[in-house]
Amino acid sequence: MKVKDYYRDFITVDEALNLKRNEVRENYKEYVNSAAVQLLGLLDFDKHFVKAKGTKVYDEDGKEYIDFLGGYGALNVGHNNEYVLEGIKKAVGLPNILQASIYNFAGVLAKNLSLLTGGQLKRTFFANSGAEAVEGALKIAKIASGKSKIAYCQNSFHGKSMGALSVTGREKYQNPFKPLVPDCYPVPYGDDKALEDLLKMGGFAAFIVEPIQGEGGINVPPSGYLRRAREICDKYGVYLIIDEIQTGFGRTGYMFAYQAEEIVPDIMCFAKSIGGGIVPIGGYIAKDEIWKKAYGSVDKAFLHTSTFGGNTLACAAGIATIEYLVENNLDRQAKEKGDYFIKKLLELKAKYPVIKDVRGRGLMIGLEFEEPKGILNKITAGKLSELSKEYFASLVAGKLMNEYGIITAYTLNNPNVIRLEPPLIVEYDEIDKVLFALEDIFEKNGGFLSLGLESGKQVIKSLFKK
Numbered sequence: 001m002k003v004k005d006y007y008r009d010f011i012t013v014d015e016a017l018n019l020k021r022n023e024v025r026e027n028y029k030e031y032v033n034s035a036a037v038q039l040l041g042l043l044d045f046d047k048h049f050v051k052a053k054g055t056k057v058y059d060e061d062g063k064e065y066i067d068f069l070g071g072y073g074a075l076n077v078g079h080n081n082e083y084v085l086e087g088i089k090k091a092v093g094l095p096n097i098l099q100a101s102i103y104n105f106a107g108v109l110a111k112n113l114s115l116l117t118g119g120q121l122k123r124t125f126f127a128n129s130g131a132e133a134v135e136g137a138l139k140i141a142k143i144a145s146g147k148s149k150i151a152y153c154q155n156s157f158h159g160k161s162m163g164a165l166s167v168t169g170r171e172k173y174q175n176p177f178k179p180l181v182p183d184c185y186p187v188p189y190g191d192d193k194a195l196e197d198l199l200k201m202g203g204f205a206a207f208i209v210e211p212i213q214g215e216g217g218i219n220v221p222p223s224g225y226l227r228r229a230r231e232i233c234d235k236y237g238v239y240l241i242i243d244e245i246q247t248g249f250g251r252t253g254y255m256f257a258y259q260a261e262e263i264v265p266d267i268m269c270f271a272k273s274i275g276g277g278i279v280p281i282g283g284y285i286a287k288d289e290i291w292k293k294a295y296g297s298v299d300k301a302f303l304h305t306s307t308f309g310g311n312t313l314a315c316a317a318g319i320a321t322i323e324y325l326v327e328n329n330l331d332r333q334a335k336e337k338g339d340y341f342i343k344k345l346l347e348l349k350a351k352y353p354v355i356k357d358v359r360g361r362g363l364m365i366g367l368e369f370e371e372p373k374g375i376l377n378k379i380t381a382g383k384l385s386e387l388s389k390e391y392f393a394s395l396v397a398g399k400l401m402n403e404y405g406i407i408t409a410y411t412l413n414n415p416n417v418i419r420l421e422p423p424l425i426v427e428y429d430e431i432d433k434v435l436f437a438l439e440d441i442f443e444k445n446g447g448f449l450s451l452g453l454e455s456g457k458q459v460i461k462s463l464f465k466k
Helices: 003-009 013-017 021-031 034-042 082-091 104-116 130-145 162-166 171-177 192-199 225-235 257-261 288-295 312-327 330-351 375-379 385-404 428-445 448-465
Strands: 049-053 056-059 064-067 123-127 149-153 184-187 204-209 239-243 267-270 282-286 355-361 364-369 409-411 414-420
Touching: 021 034, 064 428, 082 312, 104 123, 104 282, 104 312, 123 130, 123 288, 130 149, 130 162, 130 204, 130 239, 130 267, 130 282, 130 288, 149 192, 162 171, 184 192, 192 204, 192 225, 204 225, 225 239, 225 257, 282 288, 312 330, 330 355, 330 364, 330 428, 364 385, 385 409, 385 414, 385 428
Parallel strands: 149 184, 149 204, 204 239, 239 267
Antiparallel strands: 049 056, 056 064, 123 282, 267 282, 355 364, 364 414, 409 414
16 A cells, blocks of 8 residues: 555544544544553443533533543643633744744743742753653752662652652552662651651662652641651751642642642652643752752753753743632632532541541542442452452442533542542532532442442443443
8 A cells, every 4th residue: 555545544633523432432442542442431431522611521412521530630720721721822923842042931931930939949840741750850869969769658659651650659550660760769658757767778869759649549648747758858868859740739728739838849840730731741840059960060951851841832831820820819719629628528428438538638639438349240240350449439430420420530549549639710519519429329329339239230331332
């Protein structure tokens, strides 16, 4: 077949806009990830959404859904925020990628980030994702310190590229890719004594930590933990890297979660919501003296770079997103709405034993369920026992989506936890709809066994439908 013959089967943008659910599924199954299509299909999560605005999304049948997943914390200002879109439009026509120059918008966003963090963090490196932000943070810590060891927390999540994966605390993601980057050492999350015992061994460049573990199951450390980590790192000459990729930009009721303990990290990673949910952008911001040690001379200036990092359109999105967050006090809104949400969820926990725990801060909330042992295994003659163990929360999330029009998902390191991370612009009546839906599910299903059985029926229904 001649090369030009392939063109006859190309799908244009206009044609892509009009694809139906089955066509979308087949393309993704054939050319992207067939196993993902299979899993999402079991849960009836493979819907074809065609429109999104604010907290709402709509499928091809016109059904409305409220987004309480929020792009894993990437949609703090909501879907297709007009203020951010206008900011991006103003930059259209400017050079977007031009390495033989200095980016105007990158310098502006870097200054604004320094001001937003209080001024003690100054130098920003821009990348395209959270994993790249972590890679850059680990590298600057190593080169500036002259040391190689990295401490990280068990049950953490920092990304899936090789460096980030090496400090991600779940063996399911690590084991298939070993050997990983050497000299990475885990400690229990929230245990400052274990951290000190490790760091006193010497040779550590940095300790990387999430102020609240997101994929670990929305785990909040004991009060004072970050302050003690700061003191311990100072004591042993170790850089403190705080990963605010999911917690940052107002999500937890503070602009950055570390601010709750009135400390300053040496290096802070950011990504997700800074792009306004529209443009991928990430990076880290570091103290001036660390950056100068690492890259402050001409011969070191380009030791770590990114082709798309700091591009004009992404930085325009970042500038506009920060303006919108600050002008609308979304950090304060997240605190007030989160306090209300958590209080009501705790009331549900007191009524329904299937809820094991409610935890979080601001609008970063985890709802953990008791694990149903063997329920789906009995229903499906053993074929879905692994699904029962690993994805029970997603089966509950499937009921929320399919019966109540509420989008949620489980956390990667703890699949029995549903994350509730709506855009910070969420309204109280939308929160109430989630509370009503959860109570309705528990009331209708009566008990723990019934809830599992109902979830299993949804899986079976999906199997036959597909």
